Amino acid sequence: MSDIPFSDHTGGVDLRSNYFELFGIPVGYDVERSAIQPRYLELQRVVHPDRFAGLGERGQRLAIQYAAFVNEAFDTLCSPLKRALYLLEVSGHPVDVERNTVMDAAFLMEQMSLREELSEVRDSADPEAAVESVRENAEAMMDALKDEFVRLWQEGETGYEQAADCARKMHFAEKLLDEAEQLEEEILDS
């Protein structure tokens, strides 16, 4: 192949912009899905592989990377947990939710009692109602954590450590929520 006089040999996705910049919104926890949806669609119009069907396999591979990046950004900004973790990461306080798991006792108690409730769903008289109740409780827990996160985040530097703890709790709450939803589905499908 002949020499390429290009300076930026690497090509690839321009990762200089973080997700907030990509969507043209201020860095913060307050993100509404409906507010960023128009921009999401506009970005997909620019990068979706269907726009590059004529570019052959290489062009497709490139477009897939871009479109996947935009999808990931949108998904992260719309998810309460992922958004919290991402916010901490871009602010220089990354959290490893898997490894650091010291929780306060009150939160652990609440988790345990909900998990116990979940494990007893199938034996209850009305499993559908029982699982719905666990799911609603897990949702309420998540909502409370979101409020707490916003409050801690607004404190700035002094709140980061506690905000990180709060994100870890969200991780637990989300897992519980997933399990409740899965069980609810199994009950409704059976």
Added chain:
Amino acid sequence: MLLQISEPGQSPDPHQRKLAVGIDLGTTNSLVATVRSGTAETLPNISGEHLLPSVVHYGSDCTITGVDARRLAAEDPLNTIISVKRFMGRGINDIHALDDVLPYNFTRTDQGMPFIQTVQGEKSPVQVSAEILKTLRRRAEDSLGGDLLGAVITVPAYFDDAQRQATKDAARLAGLKVLRLLNEPTAAAVAYGLDQGGEGTIAVYDLGGGTFDISILRLHKGVFEVLATGGDTALGGDDFDNAVAGWILQEAGLKMADLCPRGQRKVLDAACAAKIALSDNETTTVAFRSWQGEFTREQFNSLIDPLIDQTLKSVKKSLRDAKLKAVDIDNVVMVGGSTRVLRVRERVAELIGKQPLTSIDPDRVVAIGAALQADVLVGNKSSDDLLLLDVIPLSLGLETMGGLMEKVIHRNTTIPVARAQEFTTFKDGQTAMAIHVLQGEREVIDANRSLARFVLNGIPPMPAGMARIRVTFQVDADGLLSVSARELSSGVEATIEIKPSYGLSEGQIADMLQDSYAFAQEDKDARRLLEARVEAERIFEALESALKKDGDTLLSSEEYEHLTNEARRLAQATKSNDNAFITQVTEDVAKASEVFASRRMNAGIHKALSGHTVQDLADEVSGTQNDGPEE
């Protein structure tokens, strides 16, 4: 100096129009459609028939497809393959699990799809499907008067990776370039959405011969965003026939197992005829052998209600996934021949609380939607008018400790998507890690489909838990998965394109390609040369158009000259008769223009961002749509 090109968005003059089709490869019937003079239409055969029965008959000296093959089904059931779509990407155990009567002799293979024994030898379901696609390709080429640039082929939204891959392989065997695999309900939504300019939330209820799909989409200014999809790849009108056949046999005091394959075919045909008759009449007379009796719509309804219940369960589940209620649905679209059954329409209307839309022929609507997308993908029509954002139907994940599946990408995630998960070693000095890729929703791995297994070797010995193995899943716009794994501290990498456990190997496909060329007496060199030229021209045109649009702003004069020369070199190469040479130059040029392509995407993103508020952007998005076809 260079070939003529047309600006995107302008419609090229007729003889420059690129030939592309949409193909609905159905369980019972298949169709091919294209866009001519701005209208999408299905293409008939010489006798004026649009539907091609998805039936292939292997005779001792010929292969027949369609109506003629269908006629031979009762005569020669072993060599006449019906509803082969149900076997695509399936193992022998899945096929035995189908609640169905199958007269075929299957050859058990160690792994993968079973072959069907015929007088022409063993045939993979992929080869059988390829025969149907070949017939449609010829029909399209004869009727359009030229070679096809490519095809959009539809698949049930609920098809898993193995089933999608099998469909793509069949297209390859049929000599078709797949522009995109498109989900059937999404195709139907495109046909309705662009036709009626509908905005809002659409539910597409697609009950075909052998598969059921439900998709919930939001249509907004030319963008079709799939919110959730669900279904059952082993439920369809064939099951209605089986239920009716069961009733006939019970009344006649017979058992399916006691019948010869011919008799089985005949009772199923009688059942199907009774089903169709009840669409217009309250009652019909059914005869089988010496038995004759009356069959009422009420009896029919009670036989099929349990099957319809199953579909409605999927509808409810998809609504939950989309976080919507039945009242949020603005329109229900009916797709697939089985939605002609009145009971199906009644029950769906009852659940959603709206009369379903049936104005486009439910048999043709999918092919029409596919043709509309094909037209955009080959550049006949500007892609500003249509964008499809689809989802994966089933979660993808990995086996973890204790035989459990850990999900990496959840179902209903918008594609394309790339996601990584990190794992570690659990033994000191462990140098290899087995990676087992799964698809499905259940926690226990055995309840899910196994897609592939591979091993990451060469991990440097470290204490347990120190290695950091990142497994990356990428799903492309066809819904096909590729997986790679890398040990982060050493950079050891293992990548596989997922070839599902039930798929065909590259070697098998190469052999089949050889066979199919030999059997059809096609000149494979001529075909290859043509394919190389078509690809070269695609790349050339894309580069030319990009240079014209953004060359002066995104390239230095040196870079511009370099790429212009490359384009010229490619234009020259297409005149050669050496397909290997053309392919080589095409690859060189594609590689040389990659950085340019990347800069264009970045520039596009930045342009979409620069100085806009979200509201500006919303206005702009709607502004660009004013000349869209749906207005």
